[in-house]
Every structure is written in structure tokens, then in C-alpha cells.
Amino acid sequence: MAKVSINLATGSLQKEEIIVGIDLGTTNSLVAFINPEKNPQVINDAGKGVLVPSVVHFDTTGTITVGNEAKNYLVTDPQNTIFSVKRLLGRSYGDIENYKDFFSYKVIDDNTESLVKVKVGDRFYTPIELSGLILKELKERAEHALKTPVNRAVITVPAYFNDSQRQATRDAGKLAGLDVLRIVNEPTAASLAYGIGLKADETKTIAVYDLGGGTFDVSILQIQNGIFEVLATNGDTFLGGDDFDRAILEYWIEKNQLNRTELADNRELMQQLRLKAEEAKKAFAHQSLFNEKISDIWCTLDRTTFEELIAPKVEQTIKACTNALTDAGLSINDIDEVIMVGGSTRTALVKRRVGDYFGKTPHDDVNPDEVVALGASIQADILAGNRKDILLLDVTPLSLGIETMGGLMDVIIPRNSKVPTKAGRQYTTSVDGQVNMKISVYQGERDLVKENRKLAEFDLKGIPAMPAGFPKVDINFLLNADGILKVQAIELRSGTKQEVDVKPAYGITDDQVEQMLMDSITHAKDDVAQRMLIEARTEGEQMVYTTERFIEKHGALLSVAEVSGTHQYVEALKAALTSGDKDLIHKKIDELNELTRPYAERVMDQAIATAMKGKSVDE
Numbered sequence: 001m002a003k004v005s006i007n008l009a010t011g012s013l014q015k016e017e018i019i020v021g022i023d024l025g026t027t028n029s030l031v032a033f034i035n036p037e038k039n040p041q042v043i044n045d046a047g048k049g050v051l052v053p054s055v056v057h058f059d060t061t062g063t064i065t066v067g068n069e070a071k072n073y074l075v076t077d078p079q080n081t082i083f084s085v086k087r088l089l090g091r092s093y094g095d096i097e098n099y100k101d102f103f104s105y106k107v108i109d110d111n112t113e114s115l116v117k118v119k120v121g122d123r124f125y126t127p128i129e130l131s132g133l134i135l136k137e138l139k140e141r142a143e144h145a146l147k148t149p150v151n152r153a154v155i156t157v158p159a160y161f162n163d164s165q166r167q168a169t170r171d172a173g174k175l176a177g178l179d180v181l182r183i184v185n186e187p188t189a190a191s192l193a194y195g196i197g198l199k200a201d202e203t204k205t206i207a208v209y210d211l212g213g214g215t216f217d218v219s220i221l222q223i224q225n226g227i228f229e230v231l232a233t234n235g236d237t238f239l240g241g242d243d244f245d246r247a248i249l250e251y252w253i254e255k256n257q258l259n260r261t262e263l264a265d266n267r268e269l270m271q272q273l274r275l276k277a278e279e280a281k282k283a284f285a286h287q288s289l290f291n292e293k294i295s296d297i298w299c300t301l302d303r304t305t306f307e308e309l310i311a312p313k314v315e316q317t318i319k320a321c322t323n324a325l326t327d328a329g330l331s332i333n334d335i336d337e338v339i340m341v342g343g344s345t346r347t348a349l350v351k352r353r354v355g356d357y358f359g360k361t362p363h364d365d366v367n368p369d370e371v372v373a374l375g376a377s378i379q380a381d382i383l384a385g386n387r388k389d390i391l392l393l394d395v396t397p398l399s400l401g402i403e404t405m406g407g408l409m410d411v412i413i414p415r416n417s418k419v420p421t422k423a424g425r426q427y428t429t430s431v432d433g434q435v436n437m438k439i440s441v442y443q444g445e446r447d448l449v450k451e452n453r454k455l456a457e458f459d460l461k462g463i464p465a466m467p468a469g470f471p472k473v474d475i476n477f478l479l480n481a482d483g484i485l486k487v488q489a490i491e492l493r494s495g496t497k498q499e500v501d502v503k504p505a506y507g508i509t510d511d512q513v514e515q516m517l518m519d520s521i522t523h524a525k526d527d528v529a530q531r532m533l534i535e536a537r538t539e540g541e542q543m544v545y546t547t548e549r550f551i552e553k554h555g556a557l558l559s560v561a562e563v564s565g566t567h568q569y570v571e572a573l574k575a576a577l578t579s580g581d582k583d584l585i586h587k588k589i590d591e592l593n594e595l596t597r598p599y600a601e602r603v604m605d606q607a608i609a610t611a612m613k614g615k616s617v618d619e
Contacts, residue, residue, distance in 0.1 A: 019152040019181065019384050020142055021189070021376025024131060024169065026086040027213035027240075028343075029054050030370065031138045031153075032377040033146065034386070040193065040374040042367075045141035051369060052141065056082045056133050058120045066137040075271045078104035080120055084214060085134070087237065088116050088127035089172070090165030102238070108590060115168075117586060124586035126532065128168050132175030139176055151521065153178045154380040156372050158210075159185040159219045159233045163425060167411060175528045179521050181383050182416050186210065187219035188228040189375030190341045194363050197223040198378075205231075205334050207324075209354055209362065210341040211317060214240040218321050220328040220335075232327035234320040239313060241281070241344035247309040248277035248301060256297050269294070281306070285346060307349045314353050321357060338362040343369045383416070395419060397513050400477055400485060403440040403449045405430060406534035412477045415445065419483070424476035430542065432549075433465040437473060439489050441502060445520030447527035453516075455502045460489040462496045468545075536582040536589075540573055543589050547596060554603045562599065569595050 021032045021040075028051040035041045042050045048068055057070035058080045065073070073081040082105055088096065093116050096107065106119040117124045135155075142150045155178075157169050166183045173180035187208035191197050196206060208219045217235030221228050252273065253260065263270055276299050280290040288303040325331065338354065340362045345351065354362050366374065381387055395418055401411040404427070413423050429437065437460045444452025463471050471491055478486040488499040520527075547570055555563055573588040 017152070018146060018148060018150060019154065019380040020150055021373050021378070021380045022135065022138055022153050022155045023186070023189075023373035023376060024086065024135065024155055024157075025054055025212065026084050026215050027054060028052060028369070029134055029138055030373045031142045032370070032373040033142070034377055034381045040377045042370045042373055043142050043145045045145040048141070052134070052138060054083065054085065054134050056085070056130055060121070064133060066133055075267055079106065081105065082118060082120070082130055085127050085130045088118070089131060090162065090168035091116055091127070119590070122587065123583050128171045129175060131169065131172035135172055135176035135178060139178060151177065151179055152181055154182045154184055154376045154383065155180055156184050156186045156189045156376050158217055159187050159230045160217065163423060167414070170414060171528065174524045177524060179517070182379060183414070184376055184379050185219070185228070185230060186341065186372045187221055187230070187339075189372045189379060190339050191221065191223070191228070191375070192378045193366050193371045193375035194339060196337060197226060197228060200226050204336045205330065206337040206339060207321065207335050207358065208339045208341060209317070209321070209345065211344040211350060212240050212342040213344065214238065214242050216240055216317050216320065218317070218324045220324050220330065231330070232324045234324035234327065236316065236320065239316060243313050244281050244310045244344065244347065245274060245277040247313070248280055248306065249273055251301065251305070251309055252277070252297070252299055255300075258297070273297070273299070281347070284348070310347070310349060314349055318353060318357050332358055339371070340364040340368050341371050396479060398443050398516060399445055400441070400443055400479070402475060403442060405538045407449050408531055408534055409442055409444070409447055409449045409452055412475065413479055420480045422476060422478040424474055427473045427475060428469050429463065429466070429471050430468055432468050434468070435463050435465055436461050437463060437489070439475065439487070441487050444516055446523065447531040451519070455485070456487065456500050458498055458500050460491065460496065460498045462494070463491050464494045533580065533582045536585040537577055540577050540585045540589055543592060544570055544573055547592060550596070550600070554599070557603055557606060558599055566596060
């Protein structure tokens with residue numbers, strides 16, 4: 001087995017091996033590295049282009065296509081073509097309920113707290129698996145272009161991503177066969193690409209304005225001694241360059257007096273018009289008039305009209321900048337630098353308006369599509385220990401987390417997190433009336449706790465007896481500069497609290513750390529597959545438990561046929577739970593969910609009717 005040396009101060013693996021920086025984007029993704037001349041460079045594999053569309057297509061034979069080729073299926077096979085998966089990462093159905101019409105593929109809603117899944121044919125995919133396929137494509141392209149294995153990466157995420165979304169991104173990397181050394185905020189990566197924050201004595205406050213194809217966000221960062229602190233972030237996850245295209249499209253429909261009903265039925269023409277609108281938008285970078293035809297439809301537009309069409313959208317982004325500054329407690333004069341990120345910032349009106357608002361010329365000389373990936377590769381280079389001029393803060397060499405249902409490891413502080421640090425997650429009970437919760441703390445990189453190192457175990461007692469899912473238990477990890485981990489559990493409704501101190505690195509040698517990291521890389525795919533099966537089983541067991549309780553309590557409101565049908569579906573789900581096939585389990589959960597949803601609605605209507613009975617309603 002190949003030996004890999006590890007810098008224990010950083011917890012990173014060191015070797016003459018390329019560590020890449022990856023920008024996993026909503027619309028496009030890309031990968032960068034530090035070239036032999038010590039400069040950051042994006043990878044263009046075999047002339048396919050630098051940008052890899054974040055699109056995955058599944059055909060009927062099970063063939064998976066990612067990137068440029070998959071994009072072609074967005075019109076011809078929309079229900080089997082997945083796009084914008086980044087919007088689903090680490091999200092529950094409740095989070096995206098208002099946006100479900102945005103997706104042309106089937107997003108499964110099993111219950112509001114479960115993380116979403118996507119159904120393609122008879123298979124169920126999590127956003128983690130889908131993002132893993134995009135990352136795998138990036139890894140393969142990088143390996144092909146660089147003629148060397150690529151196993152380690154730094155991946156960027158928006159500054160507003162929560163802990164669940166960051167962990168989901170980390171898991172996607174693992175599934176793609178990557179050891180994710182660090183998850184870095186996109187605005188932090190962008191500022192590193194401009195060399196801001198690389199000097200230890202530098203103190204600056206910067207605004208990063210990021211306008212992509214489908215999303216906009218602005219982040220206010222404070223940089224001191226190489227530490228990046230996000231003071232505020234604001235934006236709109238459904239605002240971007242696509243809206244500029246749509247404004248042009250609407251203008252042409254009006255001008256040509258096109259029939260909207262006929263257009264809606266003619267997908268091919270609609271797509272041609274949309275692509276022509278995008279072409280016009282890009283053309284205004286170097287010309288002031290666009291005049292082309294699609295069959296007998298004139299696609300004519302001048303730059304002044306274009307800017308009038310998109311001005312309301314640009315103003316929305318400026319309002320977000322004002323909100324971010326207010327949240328940070330700062331004024332425009334406090335901003336030292338403004339950085340432009342995202343392809344849509346190439347639009348002249350956007351550059352002008354941002355420059356006018358902040359009263360300074362924004363940095364835009366690095367390609368706005370590439371700036372985040374380039375910054376991520378600089379961060380990777382720092383982690384690899386290749387930049388001796390940069391102080392790297394102490395980090396934790398192994399992940400810290402707790403055991404959840406099914407013996408899974410839920411990471412709370414990922415390895416390579418800066419020390420001191422604190423992080424927490426919220427949990428709940430899985431059984432009605434549960435009054436105690438066992439909290440087992442583990443250290444390690446494997447998905448199953450039995451493969452990791454147990455550090456401590458304690459009981460949170462005195463949880464009020466409530467139905468499953470009602471108690472809210474916050475578990476917080478506080479790791480101080482001396483490496484002492486304080487684990488605190490508190491039930492929020494009652495204030496019941498328990499805490500314990502642990503020394504994570506006690507009695508563990510450098511060789512053991514190295515072995516644990518090597519094992520996690522070797523077993524990554526099997527571990528993730530096992531985790532997904534256990535999660536499916538846990539979800540299925542919960543569904544069986546909830547349905548049986550529902551029948552017990554509300555059976556009188558259902559017909560004999562409905563009760564017997566429900567029992568049949570429950571038995572089918574129970575049988576699937578023993579099968580070891582996660583897709584079959586999800587299928588049976590989905591079927592049971594579809595069957596029982598109308599019953600639940602009927603019970604709710606009945607309860608409302610009973611509550612209203614005898615009450616007068618004022619007109």
C-alpha cells in the first residue's frame with residue numbers, strides 16, 4: 001500500500017500530488033490547479049471547454065451523461081435531465097416546496113423534514129449522488145488533462161450555505177472518490193484569486209458581487225491576519241443572467257405579436273428563441289445593435305433597449321447590496337474593494353451600476369467565470385503546505401461527530417476545520433414518549449461509527465415525553481485551541497442540559513491518523529452506498545411506524561378497503577426493508593406516501609370541521 005505523509009499541524013495529506021480547486025456551480029462547474037509555474041490555471045480537457053454544465057442525463061438503458069452532452073437533453077428529455085441540483089443540496093422538501101414547479105424532473109416529497117430525493121425512472125437519487133456524478137466528471141476531466149490521478153480537492157460553496165448543505169457537498173466529493181480537504185466560501189476563494197487576504201498583516205473589508213446564470217448573492221467579508229469573516233450575505237437564489245435572457249425573449253414575443261399558446265407547444269422554437277436571446281445579450285459586449293432572424297421572426301434589439309429591459313433586475317441586486325451593508329452595520333465608505341464574480345457581471349450595465357453604487361471601480365480583470373475555481377486552487381496550494389509565506393492556522397486532523405440512527409456517523413466538525421471552532425446541529429426523538437437520548441461522540445472519517453474511534457458517551461435525561469419528532473435537541477461541539485472538545489446537549493423546549501469534556505487526539509499516533517485517512521479514501525464508495533441503504537431503511541421504518549399509528553388512531557374515518565389496502569402497502573414496505581435495495585425501499589415509501597396522503601388530508605378536514613362546529617363566524 002502506498003504511504004502518504006500527513007502534516008499533522010494541518011491534517012492534510014502531503015505528497016508530490018496535485019490538489020485541485022473545484023467550483024461546483026448551479027449552472028456550470030469547473031476545476032483549477034496550480035501549474036508548474038506556480039500560477040493558478042483552469043483545466044480545459046480535450047477542447048471541451050473550461051465550463052462543465054452542471055447537468056446530468058439518464059437514458060432508458062441506464063447510461064449517465066454529464067456536462068456538455070447532457071445539456072442537449074434539457075429540451076428533448078426534460079424529465080430525465082437534472083439541472084440546478086445545487087439548489088437541492090442539504091435541503092428538505094419543506095425548504096423547496098415553493099419552487100417545485102421550477103424543476104422539470106420529479107422531486108419526491110415524502111415528508112417535510114426528510115432531505116429531498118429525485119426520481120428518474122425507477123431509481124431514486126439524492127442531490128448528493130447527483131452532485132457526486134458532476135464532481136466525478138470534473139475529476140475525470142482533470143485526470144485526463146493532467147495525466148495524473150486527482151484524489152484531493154478543495155470545493156467552494158456560497159457563503160450562506162448552512163452546515164447541512166456544506167456536509168452534503170463534502171459527501172458528494174467523497175462519493176466522487178475525492179478527499180475533500182476543505183469547504184471554502186466562494187467569496188473567500190474569489191478574493192484569494194485577486195491576492196486579497198494572502199498577506200498576514202492585511203486588514204480589509206470587501207464586497208463580493210456574484211451574479212451567475214440563475215443565482216445572485218453579495219457577501220461582505222472582513223479580512224484580518226489571513227482570517228476571512230463573513231459579516232453579511234444577501235441575494236436571491238432565483239435571479240441571474242437567465243432573467244436577462246427572459247426579458248429579451250418577452251420583448252421579442254411582444255414585438256412580433258407571437259401566439260403564446262402556440263409557442264408553449266413548440267418547444268424547439270422556444271428553445272431557439274431563448275438561445276438567440278442569450279446570443280444577443282453576449283453580443284452587446286462589443287456591438288450596440290443585434291438584428292437576426294429565426295425563420296420569419298425578426299430578433300432585433302439595440303443596447304439601450306436591452307439595458308432598459310434588464311434595469312429592474314439590476315436594481316434588485318443593488319437593493320441586496322444595501323441590505324447586506326445594513327446587516328453588517330457598515331456604510332459604502334467602509335468597503336475597501338469590490339470583486340465581481342459570475343458570467344453575468346460581464347454585462348456593461350451591471351459593471352457601471354455596481355461601480356457607481358460603491359463609488360469605486362470593481363475588480364473584474366480575472367475571468368468572472370473562473371475566479372472562484374482559481375481561488376480554490378490557491379487555497380488547495382496553501383493546504384498542501386506549498387506556500388511558506390502564509391500562516392495556516394491550526395486545524396483538527398480528524399472529523400468529530402455523533403452516532404445517529406442505524407449506527408451512522410453524523411459529522412459536526414469536519415477534519416481540517418480551523419481551531420478554535422464551534423458547530424452544532426439539531427436532532428429530535430424517533431419514538432413517541434422518548435425521555436432519554438444517548439449521545440455517543442466519535443472521531444474519524446468513515447460513514448459507520450463502528451469503523452471510527454469512540455471518544456465519549458452520555459445520556460441526555462429528562463426530555464419531556466412528547467410525540468416523536470417534537471423535542472428539539474441542540475448538540476453543540478466546541479473545540480478549543482488546546483484540542484479540548486466540549487460536547488453540549490440541550491433540549492430547547494424544556495431547557496434540559498448536559499455536557500461533557502473530551503480530548504479528541506489523546507493516545508492517537510501519527511500513524512493511526514494516517515491509517516484512518518487512508519481507510520476513508522479506500523472505502524469511500526462502499527461506505528456511502530452503505531450509508532444510503534441505512535438512511536433508506538431508517539426512513540422506511542419511520543414511515544411504517546407513523547402509518548401504523550395513524551391507522552390505530554384514525555382508522556374509523558377510513559373504509560375497510562382503505563385500511564386493508566394500507567396494510568398491504570405497509571407489508572410491502574416491510575418486505576422491501578429486508579431486501580438491501582435502497583431504490584426498492586424508496587419506491588415502496590413513495591407508493592405508501594401517495595396512497596395515504598388523501599387520508600391524512602381527510603382527517604385534517606374532519607378535525608377543522610369539528611373545531612368550527614358551533615362557532616359563529618363574523619362576516
